[in-house]
Amino acid sequence: MSDVWVTQSRAAGRRPRALSPLREHLRDTFWFAPTAAMAGVIVVWLAAQALDTALVDALREDGDYATLDELLRFAQDAKAVVSAVGSAMMTFIGVVFSISLVAVQMASGQFTPRVVRLFVRSRITKATFAVFLATFVLTLLVLTAYDTTDDPRTVTTVPLVQSVLTLGMVALSLLLFVLYVNATLRLMRISHVIARIAAESFRVIASMPAPAEGARPPGLGSATAWVAHEGRAGVLRDVHIARLVRVARKHGVVLRLIPRIGDFVVPGTPLLAVHGGAAPPAGALRGATSVGVERTYHQDLGFGLRQLCDIALRALSPAINDPTTAVQAVDRIVEFLAALARHPLDAALHRDRAGAVRLVQPVPGWTELVDLGFSEVRGCAAGSPQVTRRMLAGLDDLLLLTHAGRGEPLLRHRALLRLAVEESAPHAADRAFALRPDRQGIG
Template sequence: MGGAPGSSRIRPSGATRRRAPAPVREYLRDTFWFAPAAGLVGAALLAWLSTAADAWLVSALRHEGDLDAVKRLISVADDSRSIVTTVGAAMLTFIGVVFSISLVALQMAGQQFSPRVVRLYVRSRITKCTFSVFLATFLFCLLVQSSYDSDTDPATVGTVPFLSSLCAVLLVMVSLVLFVAYVNSTLRLTRVSHIIDRIARESFRAARAHAFGRPGDAPLPEAVGVIAYRGRAGVVRDVNAARLVRVARRYGTVLRLEPRAGDFVVPGTPLLTAHGGTVPPARSLRRAVFVGVERTYREDLGFGLRQLADIALRASSPAIQDPTTAVQAVDRITHVLATLAERPLGAVHHRDRTGVVRLVRNVPDWPDLVDLGLAEVRIAAVGNPQVTRRLVAALDDLTRLAPAGRKTPLERHRALLARAVERAVPEPAERDFALRPDRQGIG
C-alpha cells in the first residue's frame, strides 16, 4: 500500500511515543498515576499554606502581645505531635497492606471472570481518590513533622504547627471515610453481578455517545489513494472525526476509515482511503487517529459485548462450570442487544458544515453484534440446559423486539442452537427440557 501510486503514509499521534495517547479524558481514566501525583502536589501545597498560616498566626498573636495564646497553641501542637507522628509512620504501611490484598482479590476475579475486568479497578474513581488521599496524608504528615520547632518560648518561637496539625487530623478522618468506601467498592468489583452490571452500564454510555448511521445521499467517488498506517502496532482506540472532516473538506475529498474502533493495526495496514479530490498529506492528519495497547469503550460499540461473552464462556468452561454466571452474562447481553435493536447501524457518514459527506466510518452492523454476543456462548452452552434455556428465552425476546429486517440472524442462532442440542442430547424429553424458554435458566 505504501508504494502504490497516489498513496501516502500517516503516523497517528503518539506512534513515536513510549505510551500511545488517547483523548485526555479517556487517557486519564485509563491511567493510575495522575490522581496520586495530583494528590502529592496538593499535599505539598497544603503543607506550605498551612505552615505559612501558622507562622502568620503566631506573628499576629505576638504582635498583639498575647503570649498566653501562643503558649496554648504550643501546648495543643505538642499534644497533636504524637498523632501526626503515628499517622505518618503507619500510613505508608497501611497503604501497602490494603492495596496488596485488593490486588490479590482482583487477580482472582480476573482469573475467574475475565482478565479485562481488572481495567474496571484501574478506572474506578473511588480507588484513585482513596489512593491519592492516603499518599497525600502520608506526605502531609511528614512535612508537618519537619515544621515542628524545638523552641517552646512563646516570645521567640518561629512557628507553631497548630493549623497544620488540624489539617493532618482532618486528612486522617477523610482517609478513614474513603477507606470504608474503597473496601465497599472493591468488594463490589469482586462480585460477578456488579462486574457484569458495570460492563453493561459502560456499554450503554458508549451507545449514547455513539454517532449512529447517517447514510450518504450518493455513492462515494472513485478511490484516488490509500493512506497507510505507520507506527507502533496497536488497537484503534479513538478517532478525531472533526479533524478528519476539516482535512477532507480542505482537500476536496471524502475519507473512509478502513479499520473499526477496536481493530488491531500494524505498520502498512490501510488506514484511510481518499475518494475523489486530492489525497491529504500525512502531516495534515496527525492527531486524527489514536492507537493504544487495549480496547476501550469509547468509540468501540462491541467491546462491552466482547467482555460479557468472555465471562459467559469462562463460566461455561469445564474448568469452572458456573452456569448461573453464564446466565447473568446472557441477561446483560440481551439487554445490550435490545437497546441497539432499533438503532441505525452500519457505516457512519460525517458531514461538514455545508452538509457534504467528508468521512465514512465502519461500525459493527446488527448481524455482527448478534454474532459477537451470542455465537460463542451458544456453542459453549450445548449440554448445559440452564444456559440453553436462557438463550432460547433471550432469542425469543430479541426476535419480538427487533424490527422485521433484523430477525434473520436471531432466527439463525435459534435454529443452530436447536440442532446442536438435538445432536448432543439423545433423549427427547431432555431435549425438550433444554430448549424450553426460561429467563432464569432453571429457576
C-alpha cells in the same frame, strides 16, 4: 442499504461534542490520580503554611503571647499524632495494595483477564490510593514546618492549620478505606462485574452520534489518496473525531477510517482513505489515532459484548461448570442487543458545523453483533438446559423488539441452537425441556 449513525448539524442547536480520547486514556491509567493528588496536596500545604504564618504574625503584632503559647502547646501535641500517622500510613498503603492484587488475581482467574480494566478504572480505588499517598506526603511536609523553639516571642510559625488539615486527611482516608473495601468486595462478585461491563457498554452507545432520519452515506466515489498507519503495531483504541473533522474541513476532503475500532493494525497498512483531494500533511493527523496493546471501552462498541461472551464461555467450561453465571452474562447480552435493536449501525457519519460529512467511521453491524453475542456461547451451551432455555427466551424477546429486516440472524441462531440441543440430548423429554424458553433459565 447500510444503516448509518449520523452526527446531525443543527442550525439553531448545539453540535454534539466528541468525547476526549485523552480523558479516557487517563481513566485507563493508575498513575495520574495519585500523582495529581500528591502535587495538589503540596499546593494546599503551601496555602496552609501561609495561613499559619499570617496567624502567628497577627498574634505577635497584637502582643497576644498567651494565645500564641497555647497554640504552641497544641501544635506539640498534634506533632506526636502527625508523626504516628506518617509512620503508619505507608503500612496502610501496603495493606490496601495487597488487597487490590489479590482481588485482581481472583477476578482475572475466575471471570476473564479483561476484567482487570474494571479495577484500573475504578474511581474509588484511585481515590483511595490518591488520598493515602497525599496524606503521607502531607505528614512529611507538616513535620518540616515545626519550629525548633518553644518561646512564643521568637517562634516564626505554628503549624496549626496544617495539623488540623492532616487530621482531616486521616479521617478522609479512613472513610475511603471502608468504601474501598466495600467496592472491592462488590467487584469480586460476578453479578456486579457483569453489571459494570454492561454499564460501560451502554456509555459507548450513549456516546455514539445521534441518528438522523433518512440519512444515507454520501457518494464518496473512489479514494484519491491514502494515509498509512505509522508507529507501533497494536489495537486501534480510538480516534480523535473532532480533530479529524477539523483537518478534513480545513483541507476540503472527506476522511474514511478503514479499520474498525478494536482492529489490530501494523505499520504501513492503510488507516485512512481520503476522498475529494490530496491527503492532509502527516503533522495535521499526528495524534488523531491511538494504538495500544488492548481494546478499550471508549469507542469500541463490541468490546463489552466480547467480555460478556468470555465470561459466559469460561462459566460453561468443564473446569468451572457454572451455568448460572453464563445465564447472567446472557441476560446482559440480550439487554445490550435490545438497546441496539432499532438503532442504525454499520457506519458513523461525522459532520462539520456546516453540515458536510467530513469523517466516515465504520462500526459493527447488527448481524456481526448478534453473531458475537451468541455464536460461541451457543456452541458451548448445548449441554446446559439452563443456558439454552435462557438463550431461546432472549432470542424471542429480540425478535419482538427488532424490525423485520433484522430478524434473519436471530432466527438463524435460534435454529442452530435447536439443532445443537437435538444432537446433544438423546431423549425427547430432555430435548423438550431444554428447548422451552425461560427468562430465568431454570427458575
